[in-house]
Amino acid sequence: MGTDNWRPSASIEVLKQRALVLQKIRHFFAERDVFEVDTPALCHATVTDEHLHSFSTQFNHPFTPHPCTLYLQTSPEFAMKRLLCAGSGAIYQICKSFRNEETGQFHNPEFTMLEWYRPGFNHLQLMTEIDELIQLILGCDKAERVTYQDIFKQHLQCDPLTATLADLKTLANRYGYAELAATENNKDTLLMLLFSQHVEPHIGQNRPCFVMDFPASQAALAKISSANPLVAERIELYFQGTELANGFHELTDGAEQLRRFEEDNIKRQSKGLEMMPIDQNFLAAINFGLPACAGVALGIDRLLMLAFSCSKIDQVIAFENSRA
Amino acid sequence: MLDGEPCNILENEFVKPGKGQAFSRVKIRKLISGKVIEKTFKSGDSVEGADVIDTELAYLYTDGEFWHFMNNETFEQIAADEKAVGENVKWLVENDTCTITLWNGAPIVVQPANFVELEITETDPGLKGDTAGTGGKPATLSSGAIVRVPLFVQTGEVVRVDTRSGEYVSRAQK
Numbered sequence: 001m002g003t004d005n006w007r008p009s010a011s012i013e014v015l016k017q018r019a020l021v022l023q024k025i026r027h028f029f030a031e032r033d034v035f036e037v038d039t040p041a042l043c044h045a046t047v048t049d050e051h052l053h054s055f056s057t058q059f060n061h062p063f064t065p066h067p068c069t070l071y072l073q074t075s076p077e078f079a080m081k082r083l084l085c086a087g088s089g090a091i092y093q094i095c096k097s098f099r100n101e102e103t104g105q106f107h108n109p110e111f112t113m114l115e116w117y118r119p120g121f122n123h124l125q126l127m128t129e130i131d132e133l134i135q136l137i138l139g140c141d142k143a144e145r146v147t148y149q150d151i152f153k154q155h156l157q158c159d160p161l162t163a164t165l166a167d168l169k170t171l172a173n174r175y176g177y178a179e180l181a182a183t184e185n186n187k188d189t190l191l192m193l194l195f196s197q198h199v200e201p202h203i204g205q206n207r208p209c210f211v212m213d214f215p216a217s218q219a220a221l222a223k224i225s226s227a228n229p230l231v232a233e234r235i236e237l238y239f240q241g242t243e244l245a246n247g248f249h250e251l252t253d254g255a256e257q258l259r260r261f262e263e264d265n266i267k268r269q270s271k272g273l274e275m276m277p278i279d280q281n282f283l284a285a286i287n288f289g290l291p292a293c294a295g296v297a298l299g300i301d302r303l304l305m306l307a308f309s310c311s312k313i314d315q316v317i318a319f320e321n322s323r324a
Numbered sequence: 325m326l327d328g329e330p331c332n333i334l335e336n337e338f339v340k341p342g343k344g345q346a347f348s349r350v351k352i353r354k355l356i357s358g359k360v361i362e363k364t365f366k367s368g369d370s371v372e373g374a375d376v377i378d379t380e381l382a383y384l385y386t387d388g389e390f391w392h393f394m395n396n397e398t399f400e401q402i403a404a405d406e407k408a409v410g411e412n413v414k415w416l417v418e419n420d421t422c423t424i425t426l427w428n429g430a431p432i433v434v435q436p437a438n439f440v441e442l443e444i445t446e447t448d449p450g451l452k453g454d455t456a457g458t459g460g461k462p463a464t465l466s467s468g469a470i471v472r473v474p475l476f477v478q479t480g481e482v483v484r485v486d487t488r489s490g491e492y493v494s495r496a497q498k
Contacts, residue, residue, distance in 0.1 A: 049343070051340075051343065051344050051345055051346065101346070101367065102338070102340060102346070103338060104337060104338025104339075104340075105337065105338070106338075107338055107340065177364055179363075180364055180365070180366065184366075188344065188345070189344075189345045189366065192341045192344040192345045193345070193347060193364070195341065196339055196340075196341045196347070197339070197349075197364075200341075218343060218344065220343045234343075236342050243341065243342050246342040246343060
C-alpha cells in the first residue's frame with residue numbers, strides 16, 4: 001500500500017463534473033414527470049441469476065434470538081417493480097448497487113446505477129428515451145439499432161440463434177479458445193465469450209449502438225418475443241467499447257417469473273453455488289399485477305467515463321474499492 | 325502451473341457481459357522459458373498452484389554471469405542467472421534484502437525491495453532558484469538505472485526510488 005492511498009482516485013474536477021451530470025439527469029426526468037424513488041439496498045432476498053453474486057450480512061435484530069441474513073442489492077429492480085405494481089407510475093432511481101466478485105477496468109464492487117421504468121412503453125419506445133438522455137449527457141449522435149443475430153453473423157459468420165453446441169465449439173476453437181471450448185457444454189457461455197470478445201469491440205465506435213433481440217436463453221427478466229420465440233425483448237446499449245445499459249420489455253407473468261427463478265437455482269445448484277431465497281414479496285407483487293412496462297438499468301460511472309474520456313472506472317469515483 | 329511451468333500473471337483483465345458469464349483474460353509469463361502468452365478463463369476456473377517458495381536473501385555481488393545472494397541466518401549462498409534477475413538488475417543494491425522465488429530449489433525470480441536508495445552518478449546541474457521543480461530531469465544512478473528527479477537534486481546525492489514504478493520518492497534520510 002502506498003502512502004498516497006488516502007487520496008481520491010478521481011480528480012476533484014471530475015467529481016464536480018460528476019455532480020453536474022447527476023443534476024442534468026434529475027432535470028431530464030423531472031421534465032418528463034418521472035419521479036425519483038429510494039428503495040432499500042439491504043433486503044431479505046436477492047437476485048437468483050447464477051452470474052450475479054450478492055454480498056450478504058447478518059442482521060442482529062434486538063428482539064429476536066437469531067440473526068437473519070440480509071443481502072445488498074445487485075440492482076433496485078425488484079423493489080422498483082413492487083412500486084410499479086402498487087401504482088406508482090413512471091419512476092427512476094439513482095442508487096448504489098453491489099456486486100461481489102466484480103472488479104476491473106469497468107467494474108467496482110459498489111457502483112452507481114440509474115434505473116427507470118416506463119409503464120405503457122415497450123422496449124423500442126424506451127430505446128428512444130435512453131437515446132435522448134445519452135445524447136444530452138454525451139453530446140453524441142443518435143444511436144443505431146441492430147439485432148443480436150445480424151451483428152453476430154456480420155462479425156463471426158455464424159447464426160447465433162440456430163448454431164449447435166458443436167458449431168459454437170468449432171468457432172471458439174478458431175478464435176483461440178480451444179481449452180475453454182473443450183470442456184464447455186453451455187451454448188450461452190460460448191455465445192457470451194464470442195460476443196464480448198469479437199463483436200462488442202467493433203460496435204458503437206462512432207455513435208452508440210443498441211443491440212436488440214437477445215437469444216431467448218439470455219432473457220433474464222425480459223418478455224420472450226411473440227413474433228419470434230427464439231429471441232427475448234431485451235436490449236443492450238454499447239458505446240466505444242463500453243456496455244452502458246441493459247433494458248427489457250418487462251416480464252409480467254408471475255408463473256413464468258417463478259419458473260425462471262427456480263431454473264436459476266437449479267443452475268446454481270449444479271455449479272455448486274448456494275441457492276438463493278426467492279423474493280416472495282416481489283413474486284406476490286407480480287401476481288397482483290405488474291403494469292405492462294419497459295425498464296432499463298444504466299451504469300452512471302461508465303457514462304461518466306465516456307463523458308470525461310477516462311479509461312478506468314477508478315477515475316470517476318471518489319474512492320475505488322482498494323482505497324475505500 | 326501451465327504446461328509444466330510455473331507462471332507469473334502479468335495482467336488480468338476482468339470481462340463481464342451485462343447479464344452473463346464473467347471471464348478473465350490473463351497475460352502470463354512462463355517463468356522458465358520466459359514466454360509471454362494470453363489465455364482466457366471462465367471466472368472461478370482454477371489451475372494447479374505452482375510449488376514455489378519465496379525467501380528473503382541479501383544481495384552480495386555479481387561476477388558478470390551470476391548474481392550472488394546470501395541467507396543472513398544460515399549464511400547459505402545462492403546464485404541467480406540473468407533470466408531470473410531480468411530487468412530488476414538495475415535495482416540491486418549490495419546488502420539490500422531481495423525476495424527470491426525458488427522453484428525446485430532454483431531461483432527463478434528476483435524481486436528487489438519496494439524502495440531502494442541509490443547514489444546519483446550523473447545529472448544536469450538544473451536551474452538555479454528552482455526549488456519546487458515541476459518537470460524534473462533524468463538522473464543516472466550508481467546501479468545504472470535512469471529515473472526522473474526534481475531539478476534541485478544534484479550529482480552525488482543519495483535518493484530513494486520506488487522500484488515498482490521506477491519513480492523518485494525523496495532524498496534519502498541521513
